[in-house]
Amino acid sequence: MxxxxxxxxxxxxxxxxxxxxxxxxxxxxxxxxxxxxxxxxLRDTIGHTLMRGDSSELETPHHITVGLDALLIEENAIRFDKQRHDGHAPRIDLALMWPEMRGYSLNNRNRFDDPTQTHRLIFLQITQSTMSLDMSGRIGPIYSQLFDGAPFAGPYGLTAHHLRPGSGYDGETLFTAARPGDTDYAIRCMNDAASDAQAIDDCQRDIRIGKDLSVLYRFSRKNLMDWQKIEQAVVAYMNQRLLTAGN
The missing domain is CATH 1.20.5 (Single alpha-helices involved in coiled-coils or other helix-helix interfaces)
Incomplete structure (x- = not known):
């Protein structure tokens, strides 16, 4: 070869x-x-991290100034990472468990992550006031001009007012209630037909707090029965975190 x-x-x-x-x-x-x-x-640790997403379980208080008001707010109550810092902020978004009024924790992560449980949350948006009237103050000068038909009895002691189509509040109902010694309560909710069955924030109301804060809070219509308790809890929560000259 x-x-x-x-x-x-x-x-x-x-x-x-x-x-x-x-x-x-x-x-x-x-x-x-x-x-x-x-x-x-590491499956559990990784799983918890993925489920937690943008949430924080730290209870470190942050000194935040919004407009003329200074607040001390726990980190785990603040929804977005970019807002978890000391100093000035144009807006703060909070997510709190109802009725505990506490922020995120690993033990309660399902309250934030499980779609069947997230209706048990209240969302707060804190900004400097841009209007002189809160939602209660707008009933007479604004909302009453948009009513469609006569008011009628709503659920849980509330009076319901349909809002005129094309008014900018399509698919919404304004609920009001007289409060002795205080302005009338007012809250807007999506109608049952327009609301998603899994909606977690289809009712909203804004109030004035502190020197010049507007607090818009939102929750599921499933919790509308607790409207009085929720109002009291939100006001108490905000007042406890406002810093005054004496603090």
Whole structure:
């Protein structure tokens, strides 16, 4: 057999994978096995982190100034990471468990992550006031001009007012209630037909707090039966976190 034949035979006898390539593949397989094992061992921690999303379980208080008012608010109550800092802020968004009025924690993470439980949350949006009237103050000068038909008895001791189509409040009903010694209560809610069954914030009301704060709070219509308790709880929560000259 000539040299050409021998060279061809040697080519056929060579292994398809070199020793170095086999070692590299073995090392890669080992790394993948170790990574899989690590992910398995850390599955709970990783799962909690993914479920938590933008939430924080820290109760560190942040000194935040909005307009003319200074507040001290726990980090786990603040919804968005970019708002969790001391100093001035144009707006603060909070998510609180109802009725506890506390922020996020790992023990209660399902209240924030499970769609079947998130209706048990209250959302607050804190800004400097841009209007001289809160929702109660707007009943006479604004909302009454938009009523569609006569008022009628609503649920839980409230009076219901349909709002005229095309008024900017399509699909909403304004509920009001007289409060002796105080302005009438007012809250807007999506109508049952327009509201998502899983909606967590289809009722909203805004109030004035402190020197010049507007607090818009939202909750599920499923909690409308607690409208008086929710109002009292929101006012108490905000007043407890307002910093005055004496604090």
């Amino acid at each position: 000539g040299h050409a034949g021998k060279d061809t035979l040697k080519e056929h006898e060579r292994p398809l994978l070199s020793k170095r390539t086999k070692l590299a593949i073995a090392a890669l397989v080992m790394c993948l096995v170790l990574l899989s094992l690590l992910l398995f061992l």
